[in-house]
Every structure is written in C-alpha cells, then in structure tokens.
Amino acid sequence: MSTFERYLTLWVFLCIVAGVALGSLAPSVFHAIAGLEVARVNLPVAVLIWLMIVPMLVKIDFAALREVGRHWRGISVTLFVNWAVKPFSMALLGWLFIGYLFRPYLPADQIDSYIAGLILLAAAPCTAMVFVWSNLTKGEPHFTLSQVALNDAIMIVAFAPIVGLLLGLSAITVPWDTLILSVALYIVVPVIAAQVIRARLLKTGGEAALARFLGVLQPLSLVALLATLVLLFAFQGEQILAQPLVIALLAVPILIQVYFNSGLAYLLNRMSGEAHCVAGPSALIGASNFFELAVAAAISLFGFNSGAALATVVGVLIEVPVMLSVVWIVNRSQGWYEARGARVSEAPR
Numbered sequence: 417m418s419t420f421e422r423y424l425t426l427w428v429f430l431c432i433v434a435g436v437a438l439g440s441l442a443p444s445v446f447h448a449i450a451g452l453e454v455a456r457v458n459l460p461v462a463v464l465i466w467l468m469i470v471p472m473l474v475k476i477d478f479a480a481l482r483e484v485g486r487h488w489r490g491i492s493v494t495l496f497v498n499w500a501v502k503p504f505s506m507a508l509l510g511w512l513f514i515g516y517l518f519r520p521y522l523p524a525d526q527i528d529s530y531i532a533g534l535i536l537l538a539a540a541p542c543t544a545m546v547f548v549w550s551n552l553t554k555g556e557p558h559f560t561l562s563q564v565a566l567n568d569a570i571m572i573v574a575f576a577p578i579v580g581l582l583l584g585l586s587a588i589t590v591p592w593d594t595l596i597l598s599v600a601l602y603i604v605v606p607v608i609a610a611q612v613i614r615a616r617l618l619k620t621g622g623e624a625a626l627a628r629f630l631g632v633l634q635p636l637s638l639v640a641l642l643a644t645l646v647l648l649f650a651f652q653g654e655q656i657l658a659q660p661l662v663i664a665l666l667a668v669p670i671l672i673q674v675y676f677n678s679g680l681a682y683l684l685n686r687m688s689g690e691a692h693c694v695a696g697p698s699a700l701i702g703a704s705n706f707f708e709l710a711v712a713a714a715i716s717l718f719g720f721n722s723g724a725a726l727a728t729v730v731g732v733l734i735e736v737p738v739m740l741s742v743v744w745i746v747n748r749s750q751g752w753y754e755a756r757g758a759r760v761s762e763a764p765r
Contacts, residue, residue: 428733431642435649436657446650450720458715461647465602465712467640471633472543472708473610474617474626478565487559490694493684494563497702498541499574502677506538507531507582509669518665526723528588533727534669535582536713540575541567542704545735546697549704552743553696560697567701572603579713591717598716602709641732644711648729651720666730671738678703678742682753692753696746703742707731 452459510531543564550560576599617625681702685695710728718724
C-alpha cells in the first residue's frame with residue numbers, strides 16, 4: 417500500500433474541510449459546475465469518475481476466470497456474501513438505524529435518500545483496493561484475481577436489478593432510465609475500455625508497459641477521487657454544518673455491515689475447510705464496497721445535494737481504517753482458523 421493510500425482517510429477528511437470552505441466562499445462556482453449536465457449526468461464528475469474507475473479495471477484480467485474452479489469453496493462463499501447477503505443486510509441496517517433509531521437526529525427530508533445511498537454502497541463489491549488487502553493477509557493471488565474478475569462480470573448484469581429491487585422495497589422511486597444509463601456509463605463502458613487498453617498495452621509492450629501505465633494513472637485515479645469529494649462536500653457543506661452528527665450516524669450501519677459480512681465470509685470458509693490464504697481475501701472481498709461506482713450512481717440518480725451522495729462518501733471516509741482492522745483480525749486469528757481442520761494455507765505463488 418502506498419503512503420497516499422495508507423492515509424486516504426486523512427485526505428478525505430481534508431477534502432471535507434476544503435469542500436465545505438469552498439462551497440461557503442464561492443457557492444456560485446459550484447452551482448455552475450452542477451449545471452453542466454447531459455441527461456442528468458454531470459459531465460465534470462463523469463470525467464473524474466472515469467479517471468477513478470478505468471485504471472482499477474485495467475488491472476483486472478478476465479482470463480483469470482479460468483482459475484475459478486481451483487478455489488470453488490472460497491469463490492462460492494464470497495459470491496454468496498457479496499450478492500445474496502451484503503446488499504440486503506445493508507438495506508436492513510439502513511431501515512433499522514437511519515429509518516427508525518436515528519430518524520429524530522437526521523433531516524426528515526433526506527431519510528430515504530440516506531438509505532438509498534447505503535444500498536448503492538453495498539450493491540457492488542470492490543474491484544481495486546481488495547488487491548491491497550489480499551496482499552496484507554498473504555492471500556492466494558490467483559483466488560483474489562479470479563474472484564474480482566468474476567464479481568466484475570456479475571456486476572454488469574446484477575447491479576441495476578439489485579439496486580432497483582431494494583430501492584423499490586424502500587418505497588423510493590427508481591428512475592430506471594438514469595439507473596440503466598449509470599450502469600452503462602460507469603460499469604459496461606469502463607470495463608470494455610479498460611480491457612481494450614489492457615490488451616493493447618500487453619500486445620505492444622508486455623507487462624512492463626502495463627505497469628508503467630498503471631504507475632502513471634493510479635495516482636491520477638486517487639486525485640480524481642479526492643477532487644470528486646471536494647465537489648460533493650462543497651454542495652453538502654450547509655447540511656453538514658447544520659447537522660454535524662450526520663456523518664457519524666451514517667457510519668454506524670456501514671461499520672456493522674463490514675464486520676458482519678467479513679466475519680460471515682471468514683466463518684463460512686472455515687466451516688467449508690478452505691485454506692486461510694483464501695479465507696482472508698474472501699472475507700475482505702465479501703465486506704468491501706465499490707465506493708467509486710456508488711458515488712457516481714448516487715450523483716446521477718439523486719444529485720450532488722442528496723443524502724444518497726453523502727452516504728456513499730461516508731463509505732470512502734472509513735474505508736481504509738475499517739478494512740485495515742479486518743486485515744489485523746484475519747492475520748491475528750490464523751492460528752485459531754487452522755486449529756480445527758481447516759486446510760493449512762499454501763504460500764501465495
């Protein structure tokens with residue numbers, strides 16, 4: 417993990433401060449930026465989101481799908497947690513905490529929007545940072561790569577239906593045209609573009625060319641993320657200043673969701689007899705969120721000023737510290753994990 421990534425939470429906090437300050441000092445500038453839309457898609461944000469997502473997707477080798485059968489236990493557990501548990505558990509936690517327990521402390525007109533943001537956050541598993549978390553747990557690299565490739569393939573067809581179903585159950589009007597456009601713009605097209613770029617780089621310069629490309633674009637990807645956050649908080653500034661507890665309250669269901677889903681995946685892998693080097697990344701992939709996609713979809717569906725956009729950003733704020741805590745738990749518990757019949761971890765190749 418680079419120094420920049422290690423201190424991502426700090427940079428996000430600084431973006432909050434900068435965004436709120438700039439939004440207060442120059443509101444007309446940010447309103448002008450918000451007006452640069454085509455079919456409800458904000459053009460500056462679309463460019464920033466692409467800069468965030470494409471470098472991450474270039475890392476994914478869909479040829480790794482042929483490795484899926486080698487670790488079928490871990491793959492099965494992760495798919496179950498990612499697609500059958502995580503979005504629904506987050507919706508339940510959103511309804512419980514945001515819709516009921518915390519309702520008196522939150523702006524009444526944003527309750528449904530906050531829940532929608534939490535659903536968007538949980539509806540797609542992470543595609544990039546999980547490689548960092550897997551490495552920190554000495555995870556089996558072939559498993560991690562094949563699992564991420566499979567999740568990306570599923571996300572193309574499953575993201576919109578799951579989001580639409582859960583938003584519908586929450587009695588939130590689903591703008592299907594905008595949702596489908598978001599899936600096309602922020603999943604389908606970036607996946608195709610990234611794979612074309614990857615194939616061309618490998619054909620012309622091999623792995624060295626791919627590494628150079630990622631070395632240039634990866635920092636740019638993080639800068640684009642932070643620039644997007646500044647824009648978001650420039651529009652959310654008044655609401656945050658008026659309700660300073662909003663971010664802390666939104667963090668509660670996200671934290672519970674992460675620990676619940678990572679723990680579930682870890683235990684199911686142990687029960688199935690899977691090796692620890694697979695169970696570790698499985699737990700982390702099972703708990704992680706594709707927050708770049710969530711932020712983009714929330715802006716497209718509900719706008720810059722929405723509670724949905726703010727809720728997805730809270731996921732970015734706590735991503736690094738909470739996932740590092742899961743890494744620590746996985747590493748510290750390896751002896752316990754392997755004590756009752758689970759296969760001893762193989763050294764990553």
